[in-house]
Amino acid sequence: MMKHPIRLKVNGSFHDLSVEPRDTLLKALREGLGMIGTKKGCDVGDCGACTVLLDGKPVNACLVLAVEVEGKEITTIEGVAQDGRLHPLQEAFLEYGAVQCGFCTPGMILSAKALFDENPDPSKDEIKRSIAGNLCRCTGYVKIIEAIQAAAACIDSSRPHQKKTRGLR
Amino acid sequence: MRVKGNIVQRATRDRTAIKDPRVQIPNEFESPNNQIRNKPVGHGKLELVSPVIWRLEIGAFAAQYEAKEMSEKLILESLKEEPNFSKVGRSVQRIDGLGKVTGKAAYASDLQRPGMLHGKYLRSSHAHARVLRIDSSRALSLNGVRTVLTAKDVPGRNRYGLALLDQPVLAEDRVRYVGDPVALVAAEEEEIAEEALGLIDVEYEELPAVFSPADALGEGAPQVHEGGNLVLHFKIRKGDVEKGFEEADVVVENTYKTHRVYHAYLETEAGLGEFDREGNLSLWSGTQYPIRTRRQVAQALGISENRVRVVQAALGGAFGGKDDLTVEIGIALLALKTGNPVKMVWSRRESMEAHTKRVPMTIHYKSGAKKDGRLTAIEVVIHGDLGPYASIGHFVVKKAVTLCTGPYFVPHVKADGYAVYTNNPRSGAMRGFGAVQAAVAYESQIDILAEKLSISPLEIRKINALDVGSSTGTGQILQHSVGIKATLERLSEYVDERGMRV
Numbered sequence: 001m002m003k004h005p006i007r008l009k010v011n012g013s014f015h016d017l018s019v020e021p022r023d024t025l026l027k028a029l030r031e032g033l034g035m036i037g038t039k040k041g042c043d044v045g046d047c048g049a050c051t052v053l054l055d056g057k058p059v060n061a062c063l064v065l066a067v068e069v070e071g072k073e074i075t076t077i078e079g080v081a082q083d084g085r086l087h088p089l090q091e092a093f094l095e096y097g098a099v100q101c102g103f104c105t106p107g108m109i110l111s112a113k114a115l116f117d118e119n120p121d122p123s124k125d126e127i128k129r130s131i132a133g134n135l136c137r138c139t140g141y142v143k144i145i146e147a148i149q150a151a152a153a154c155i156d157s158s159r160p161h162q163k164k165t166r167g168l169r
Numbered sequence: 170m171r172v173k174g175n176i177v178q179r180a181t182r183d184r185t186a187i188k189d190p191r192v193q194i195p196n197e198f199e200s201p202n203n204q205i206r207n208k209p210v211g212h213g214k215l216e217l218v219s220p221v222i223w224r225l226e227i228g229a230f231a232a233q234y235e236a237k238e239m240s241e242k243l244i245l246e247s248l249k250e251e252p253n254f255s256k257v258g259r260s261v262q263r264i265d266g267l268g269k270v271t272g273k274a275a276y277a278s279d280l281q282r283p284g285m286l287h288g289k290y291l292r293s294s295h296a297h298a299r300v301l302r303i304d305s306s307r308a309l310s311l312n313g314v315r316t317v318l319t320a321k322d323v324p325g326r327n328r329y330g331l332a333l334l335d336q337p338v339l340a341e342d343r344v345r346y347v348g349d350p351v352a353l354v355a356a357e358e359e360e361i362a363e364e365a366l367g368l369i370d371v372e373y374e375e376l377p378a379v380f381s382p383a384d385a386l387g388e389g390a391p392q393v394h395e396g397g398n399l400v401l402h403f404k405i406r407k408g409d410v411e412k413g414f415e416e417a418d419v420v421v422e423n424t425y426k427t428h429r430v431y432h433a434y435l436e437t438e439a440g441l442g443e444f445d446r447e448g449n450l451s452l453w454s455g456t457q458y459p460i461r462t463r464r465q466v467a468q469a470l471g472i473s474e475n476r477v478r479v480v481q482a483a484l485g486g487a488f489g490g491k492d493d494l495t496v497e498i499g500i501a502l503l504a505l506k507t508g509n510p511v512k513m514v515w516s517r518r519e520s521m522e523a524h525t526k527r528v529p530m531t532i533h534y535k536s537g538a539k540k541d542g543r544l545t546a547i548e549v550v551i552h553g554d555l556g557p558y559a560s561i562g563h564f565v566v567k568k569a570v571t572l573c574t575g576p577y578f579v580p581h582v583k584a585d586g587y588a589v590y591t592n593n594p595r596s597g598a599m600r601g602f603g604a605v606q607a608a609v610a611y612e613s614q615i616d617i618l619a620e621k622l623s624i625s626p627l628e629i630r631k632i633n634a635l636d637v638g639s640s641t642g643t644g645q646i647l648q649h650s651v652g653i654k655a656t657l658e659r660l661s662e663y664v665d666e667r668g669m670r671v
Contacts, residue, residue, distance in 0.1 A: 030279075034281065035272075036272070036275065036276075036279035037271070037272020037273070038272070039276075039278075039435070039436070039485070040278065040514075041435045041436065041437075041485075041517070042517045043516070043517065044517070047435060049435055076272065077270075077271065077272035078271070078272045078273075080271075081271055086270070086271070090270040090271065093266075093270050094262045094263070094266045094267065094270055095262065097260075097263075099263060099266050099269050099270060101434070101435070101436070101483075101484060101485050101486040101487075102265070102266075102268075102269030102270075102274055102483065102485070103276065103434075103435040103436045103485030103486060104435055105269050105270055106270075106272050109270065135435065136435070137432070137433055137434055137435055137486050137488070138486055
């Protein structure tokens with residue numbers, strides 16, 4: 001199949017690559033750009049392991065074609081930590097034992113991040129709904145929700161990467 | 170941390186009597202073999218591993234047991250005195266956590282190597298059939314396909330299995346379930362490998378098949394393997410069930426069926442294999458058991474184990490499903506034949522169809538109890554459906570039989586378990602490993618008994634709960650830490666506090 005040159009903006013940087021029209025964004029990220037943080041769990045949009053942010057909105061990268069996202073802002077897990085500092089979500093996931101096998105983790109963090117960017121003070125129900133499209137087979141979700149709650153409590157909405165309080169707990 | 174100088178010296182001086190006046194080992198300690206208590210300790214060396222935890226390496230079981238008891242007590246004692254550990258007793262972050270939250274952790278499905286090819290299995294579409302002919306010429310002529318392998322290309326032993334060597338790497342004369350591997354393809358891109366699968370022509374002759382353990386054990390049933398369809402008959406006998414049922418005031422008999430369950434790990438089976446210039450294999454795999462993988466891969470390839478290195482990549486969930494070999498032999502073979510690194514990642518569908526699931530069981534359970542709720546006897550027959558290759562499914566059935574009494578004291582037990590080959594999809598290890606299936610039966614039974622005897626489900630469990638000193642279904646006398654009664658007591662409080670009806 002013919003390959004087309006496209007330019008993707010991922011985590012603030014531009015990348016030029018060649019893709020087939022049928023290639024998903026997931027494939028372009030993982031194989032085209034070697035960015036393996038976005039995971040492939042089912043490839044049919046059921047599990048959410050491939051969640052990335054497209055102009056700030058969470059999408060399943062396996063259901064998006066690479067050729068249709070030129071000009072959009074793509075955020076992957078690799079772009080969540082800034083200037084070498086972990087996002088409060090990442091710290092909270094570590095601190096609250098919300099990571100076991102870790103395969104759902106990138107997708108979970110991005111879904112939660114999208115929620116925070118829109119709603120800095122979410123209720124527990126809103127948090128649950130935000131990760132409803134992300135399956136986890138290890139943790140049973142409780143610690144994930146606790147971690148997201150803890151991170152929300154820390155985040156100052158005017159400076160999303162600064163913590164409101166010094167400690168997480 | 171202070172060294173317990175007293176204990177260490179005493180132990181090295183006098184190994185036959187490890188005594189510490191501060192530690193009481195109860196005299197009524199009953200061991201499975203009553204002679205063990207007085208057995209001389211024998212040769213061995215005392216190693217001071219750390220001031221608190223010390224280990225005795227000794228031939229006799231008893232001394233090890235006693236030493237462990239003592240060391241546990243010493244640890245508890247020392248914790249009371251100096252609770253300032255940097256790790257023990259504290260919540261610590263996972264050592265691999267940082268990689269996982271930043272997307273840097275490399276799972277088997279993430280790995281890339283220069284010159285990497287993609288491997289795929291061609292799988293049988295029949296439950297039971299003879300393989301008459303395989304023609305890979307069309308597949309080989311597809312641009313980008315590097316090799317197509319069949320059974321004749323397996324250089325070592327074309328048989329593997331965790332416990333029984335009953336599984337071919339690639340089908341020789343027969344396929345035994347829908348999904349049985351028939352051929353292997355390596356191609357430059359995953360899509361090309363996928364396309365190549367459709368170009369391999371296989372001629373099958375369908376054979377009659379069996380789809381239930383009951384059928385498989387019947388007269389004249391099609392044989393899945395030459396040795397017959399029964400893999401294992403495991404039984405336990407305790408007391409006299411005839412007497413037990415005579416003493417019972419009520420008898421309940423039912424048949425329970427548990428189904429296949431898929432582990433549904435978020436990462437499917439995946440791995441990458443690469444040979445170096447000296448002919449040593451490196452294999453990165455989402456495996457639960459690197460050492461076992463290494464042994465079996467070496468045997469299939471006909472190379473010595475010390476030329477195989479298995480690295481457990483970050484694992485995206487397993488729960489028993491990656492206990493058995495999945496992609497490993499396939500990628501090793503393809504890497505051997507092509508000289509390139511070969512990666513294989515199973516699609517979700519392939520993972521669901523082709524690999525081991527929780528062993529489905531049919532459990533026939535007969536329970537007898539007295540009016541006051543006490544169980545008197547149980548008689549259990551379990552049939553486990555292993556599919557065509559045992560994996561460790563027969564041990565799952567064994568465990569279901571061993572645990573068929575549940576956490577309850579039953580004086581008379583007769584239990585038989587049959588692990589059977591069929592042409593159904595494969596079964597094997599899954600978290601619980603037989604305990605879960607048995608629980609469906611014994612918990613349902615005790616609820617039904619409770620109803621019949623007009624006793625609450627909580628009360629009847631308290632009445633029958635195991636305790637220290639109880640004997641289990643296998644006759645083992647429980648020595649310590651039997652938590653079921655305490656749990657049920659706490660549950661009673663919980664229920665009462667909330668005015669719940671149980």
